[in-house]
Amino acid sequence: MEALQAVLDCRGLSTALTVLRVKQAASSGTAPDGPLHVLLGEHCRREEVSRALGDVADRVRYVGPPGEEPSALPQSDGPQHPPEDPWWKRRDLRYDRGRLHLGGVDMDQLARQVGTPAYVCRAGRVRENIERISAALAAAGLDHRIYYAIKANRSPALLSYLRTSGLCGVDVCSTGELTHALGCGFPPGMISFTGTSLSRHDIEVLARFTDLRVNFDSVSALDRFGRSCPGRDVGLRINPAVGVGYQGDERLSYSGAATTKFGIYREHLAEAKAVAEKWGLRVVRLHLHAGCGYLDGQLDQLEAALDAADAFTGELPDLAEVNIGGGLGVPHTPTDAPLDLERWAAAVARRFAGRGLTVAVEPGDYLVKDAGLLLTTATYVERRREVLFAGLDAGFNLAVEPAFYGLPCEPVPVVPRWEEGTETYTVVGNINEALDQWAVGHRMTRLREGDRVALINSGGYAASMRSDHCLRGEAGEVLLIDEQPPPAP
Numbered sequence: 001m002e003a004l005q006a007v008l009d010c011r012g013l014s015t016a017l018t019v020l021r022v023k024q025a026a027s028s029g030t031a032p033d034g035p036l037h038v039l040l041g042e043h044c045r046r047e048e049v050s051r052a053l054g055d056v057a058d059r060v061r062y063v064g065p066p067g068e069e070p071s072a073l074p075q076s077d078g079p080q081h082p083p084e085d086p087w088w089k090r091r092d093l094r095y096d097r098g099r100l101h102l103g104g105v106d107m108d109q110l111a112r113q114v115g116t117p118a119y120v121c122r123a124g125r126v127r128e129n130i131e132r133i134s135a136a137l138a139a140a141g142l143d144h145r146i147y148y149a150i151k152a153n154r155s156p157a158l159l160s161y162l163r164t165s166g167l168c169g170v171d172v173c174s175t176g177e178l179t180h181a182l183g184c185g186f187p188p189g190m191i192s193f194t195g196t197s198l199s200r201h202d203i204e205v206l207a208r209f210t211d212l213r214v215n216f217d218s219v220s221a222l223d224r225f226g227r228s229c230p231g232r233d234v235g236l237r238i239n240p241a242v243g244v245g246y247q248g249d250e251r252l253s254y255s256g257a258a259t260t261k262f263g264i265y266r267e268h269l270a271e272a273k274a275v276a277e278k279w280g281l282r283v284v285r286l287h288l289h290a291g292c293g294y295l296d297g298q299l300d301q302l303e304a305a306l307d308a309a310d311a312f313t314g315e316l317p318d319l320a321e322v323n324i325g326g327g328l329g330v331p332h333t334p335t336d337a338p339l340d341l342e343r344w345a346a347a348v349a350r351r352f353a354g355r356g357l358t359v360a361v362e363p364g365d366y367l368v369k370d371a372g373l374l375l376t377t378a379t380y381v382e383r384r385r386e387v388l389f390a391g392l393d394a395g396f397n398l399a400v401e402p403a404f405y406g407l408p409c410e411p412v413p414v415v416p417r418w419e420e421g422t423e424t425y426t427v428v429g430n431i432n433e434a435l436d437q438w439a440v441g442h443r444m445t446r447l448r449e450g451d452r453v454a455l456i457n458s459g460g461y462a463a464s465m466r467s468d469h470c471l472r473g474e475a476g477e478v479l480l481i482d483e484q485p486p487p488a489p
């Protein structure tokens with residue numbers, strides 16, 4: 001039996017270009033000696049192409065008469081029907097009759113309506129993610145609070161939805177985010193503030209809100225705040241000197257082996273306490289955030305960070321709350337397993353349950369990342385040397401994490417051409433920077449110019465970190481609000 005082979009789709013090409021394409025494929029090494037299945041355009045004649053191909057003609061198998069739709073073709077290198085479920089498939093994110101749906105909404109149709117690029121986020125998924133964390137903490141016997149870290153996605157529509165849901169407060173890290181959260185309806189008492197490198201102006205703004213839960217990450221900021229607001233309750237962001245991050249990546253670790261700017265180290269706690277005492281500040285919260293994107297494989301490190309944080313608690317007699325930060329990760333690749341929340345909550349409970357403490361958690365990514373995708377359109381498909389490039393109308397500036405942190409947003413065809421088989425693409429964006437690549441050597445069903453491609457896991461740190469680099473920062477934003485979760489498949 002012949003090895004399954006890709007079909008070279010030459011429809012739309014002249015005879016000369018068809019010959020060139022076939023010759024390139026013959027010498028590319030992707031099918032060293034095997035047959036080359038070729039689909040000709042309606043203006044090409046087989047005899048002419050074969051003559052021009054010379055020796056290569058012996059390897060060519062023409063599929064379908066010119067003009068015939070590829071669905072009538074014999075077997076290509078890919079499946080004729082949807083393959084097994086993609087690793088990211090969920091009840092609310094899946095192919096339905098061959099078209100990608102998020103929350104029951106047809107993404108191709110939506111792209112047609114709103115244009116691309118466009119960020120699409122499903123509010124119901126965010127809600128489910130919050131509820132899952134809350135249920136795990138409650139089951140572990142923890143009195144808890146959830147503050148959504150709005151740096152991950154500050155869409156006013158999403159924040160208003162969350163405010164109305166009443167499921168969580170918010171974590172903000174700047175006075176700009178504070179004003180934004182207030183504007184979206186969160187009262188100061190539902191806002192946790194943990195900023196860094198605070199200016200005098202920042203402190204003046206914070207001083208205006210007596211109910212705001214502020215955690216200071218340096219002795220100097222604490223001192224400045226105490227001078228203008230003596231007698232207040234405050235939180236201390238500490239540095240556990242143990243970091244954690246997606247697959248152990250140091251770039252995502254906030255408090256690892258290297259000394260970082262985040263929080264007060266154990267050896268400076270006495271200094272911080274003295275400053276608090278000088279201004280009559282009561283330290284009622286302990287805060288840490290050890291890093292981002294951790295999954296089960298990093299839970300040991302998280303536990304070490306929690307142990308290190310616990311070592312501070314004995315010296316802070318007024319503590320009422322321990323805020324363990326965010327950092328809970330979501331799968332980015334087929335080999336990533338979802339975080340086991342039961343295990344995670346048990347690890348937290350082993351340290352802090354039954355001590356009269358509230359445990360606060362401030363996830364960003366976990367709540368929003370897998371709730372969103374970035375809808376794009378393929379601008380070209382072209383082979384350069386041995387590499388088949390697919391260009392999108394969205395560059396890395398619309399979702400920087402793949403380029404900056406190696407956290408992929410996998411490109412997924414919105415209406416896959418299953419019947420045409422698969423190809424290996426390097427998927428790139430429209431920014432003039434060498435790092436503007438969405439995926440390298442990425443196997444997906446055949447793409448053509450104008451096809452829609454969704455970049456999954458774009459709900460977190462995409463829209464909120466985008467820039468207008470090359471003046472290509474424009475993108476629509478859609479929040480899908482569904483009252484009923486989609487039915488089970």
Ligand SMILES: Cc1ncc(COP(=O)(O)O)c(C=O)c1O
Pocket residue numbers: 149151152171194289291292293325326327328362363364365366
């Ligand atoms: C202090 C603090 N809290 C929470 C978060 C949210 O982190 P994540 O989105 O990884 O959950 C961050 C992110 O950097 C942070 O710095």
